[in-house]
Amino acid sequence: MPRRAEPPARRATVRDVAARAGVSPGTVSKALNGTGQISRATRDRILAAAQEIDFRPNALARSVFERRSYTVGLITTDSFERFSVPVMLGAEDALGAGKISVFMCDSRDDPIREKHYVDVLLGRRVDGFIVTGRIFNEREPLDVSPGVPVVYALTPSSDPGDCSIVVDDAAAGRVAGEHLIRLGRRRIGHITGSAWFDPARRRAAGLAEALGAAGLEVAGDPLYGDWTEAWGRQATHILLRSCPEVDAIYCGSDILARGVGDSLRELGRRVPEDVALIGTDNWEFIAGGARPPLTSVDLGLSTVGRLAARRLLEAIGGNSRAGKEYVPCHLVVRGSTDDLPPASTGSAS
Template identity: 45%
Template sequence: MSERNRVTLSDVAAVAGVSLSTASRALNGGGRVSVETRSHIAEVARRLDFRPNALAQSFALGRSRTIGILAQNSRGAFTEPVLVGAVAHLGSREQACLLYDTGFAPEKLADGVRRLLARRVDGVLVLGDGLGTQLRSVTGDFSVPVVYAFGLTDRPGDSCYVPDSEMAGRLAGEHLLALGRRHIAHITGEEGDAAAIGRERGLLASLAEAGLPPAGDTLAGDWGRAWGAAACRRLIDSGTRFDAVFCGNDQIALGAESVLRESGRHVPDDVALVGVDNWEYVISGQTTRHLTTVDTGLSALGAAAAAQVADGRDAPGVHSHPCRLVVGATTAGLPSDG
C-alpha cells in the first residue's frame, strides 16, 4: 500500500462510528472506553489493515517505544544469540532498539547510561558475556525497568536471566545414567565460575539420586579445548575407572575426545561424552550431531528478558532459563560426519 492510500486513524473512526479521540484512546490502551467499544474499534482496525504511525503513538502515549541495550560484548560467540533473540522479540512488538556496546570498561558503561538517559528510553536491557564475572548494576540510574541477560549483577534483587546451569548438569547426568553408565567423571572450566558451579551441582545431584559417587574429583581448569585434552590425560593417568565424562562445555569435550581416541578408547562404546553449549549449531549452524551436548537456549533467553523489559514488569531475582539435551554420536553411536 502506498503512503497516499494508507488507512488513517480517521478512517478507522469513521467506519467504527466513533470520534477520532475515542478511536485513539481505544487503540492506544488508554482513557475510559468500554470493553465492547474497544473490541469493536480493534476489529475495524484489523479489517482495514490499519497500521498506526509509531511516532504519533509515541507522542500520544508519552513513550519513546525504544528499548536501550547495553552489551558488554555484542559480537561475542554466545552473546550474539542472546542479542538476536532479544531484538527479534522487540521487533515483533514494534519496539525500536538502541544498542551501545560498552565493552568491559566502566567509563564506556557510564557513557552508555548517559546516552540512554538522554534518549528517554522505555526500558533497558543489559547483556553480559557469561557468568564468569559480575555485571555492575545500573538499575539505580534509571526510572524505567532494567533487566539483565546472560549475566549476574553485583546488586541483590536485580532481574537477571541466565541459563539454568544446574539443569544442564542434571540433563547430562540423567542421560548418561539412562545409558547404563555408572562411572561418570567431570571436567569443567574455571573454578568459581557460576556456570561451572551450577553444572557440577546438577551432575552430582543426579548421581546422588542414583546412589552413585562421581568417578574421581572434578577437574577444573579453563574453557578451552587444550584444557579438555590435558585434563583427560590426567584422568587416564590417575587410573580412575570411568565410562563417561560430562564436560563443562563443548570445547572441553572435543579436547577430551581427541585424547580418548589417541589412547585407544572408543567413543561412545568405551567412554560416552556430553558437553554443553551446542557449539556445532549455535556457532556454525551445523545440523549434524556429532557431540551430545546441552543447548542452553540463549536466543529464547534473550527473548524472555526482552519480554520483561517491554512489559515493564517487576520481576526481581534470578530467572533460570531451561536447557535441552541434544543427542549426538558421542553417546548414541550415531553416524557422524566429524
C-alpha cells in the same frame, strides 16, 4: 514544457480512519493501541478501515503522546557474540511484537565504555535496558536514572531487588549425569573451565547430585582449567591416568568436549563405545560438526532473551519483578552418547 511535479499524496490520519469506520478518533486510537473497552466487531471494522486507506500510525506522535520512545537499550560484554546474539535474537522476537526497536551496544567489559553507552541511550530516552554478557557471575547494577527499568539476562545483578533472568546451571549438570546413568555409565568424569566461574561450579554440583542419587561419585575430582580445546585435551590425559576405567565424561562446554574427543581418539578410546561424551551450550557449529556429533546440554539462551524482554515490558508498564528467575535447560542427544553398553576399557597410556 516540463511536466509539473505531482503534489505528494496526503497521508491518511486518525480522523480519516474514524470517518470511514463511523466512530470517533478516540475510539480509533484505542482500537489501534489495543486499549479500552471496544467490541470485537468495532475493532475489526476500524482495523479494516485503516487498511483500506493505507493508514500508517505516526510513531513520533505516538511516542510523544504516550511519553515513550518505543526503544530499549541492550548492553552486552560479549565481544565474541556467542552468548549475547541468541539472547538478543530472543529479546527482539518478544519486543518486535510491540514494534519496539533495540539499540545494541558492546561495552567490551569496560566500565567507562558502558557508562558512555548508558548516557547516550538515556539521552535518546530509551524505555529501559537489558544487560547481558558472556560472564555469568554477578555484576554491579547498571548506573541509570531512577525509574528506568533494567532487566539482567545471563549475567545477574548483585542487587536482589533487580530482575535477573539466568540459566539453571545446576540443572545442566544433573541432566547430563542422569542421561549417562540411564545409559549404564558408572565411572563418570568431569572436565570444565575456570573455578572462579560460578556456572562451572554449579554444573559440577549438579552432576555430583545426580550421581549421588544413584549411589555414585564423580570419577576423580572435577578438573577445572581454561575454556579451550587445549585444556580439554590435557585434562583428558590427566583424568585417564588417574581413573583409566572412566566410561563417560561430562564437559562444561562444547569447546572443551571437542578437545576431549581428540585426546580420547589419540588414546585409542572410542566415542561412545568406550567413553560417552557430553558437552554444554549446544553450539550447533561445534556440536553438529563433531565426529561423532556431540550430545550437549542446551542452556536455552534465546528463551532467556525472550523472557528478559517480557519482564522488561512488564516493568515499563509498571509491573516490575525482583530476584532471579531460572530458565530450564534440555539435553540434545547426538551420536556421542548412543544407547550402547559401555565397553570394557584398558589402562590409558
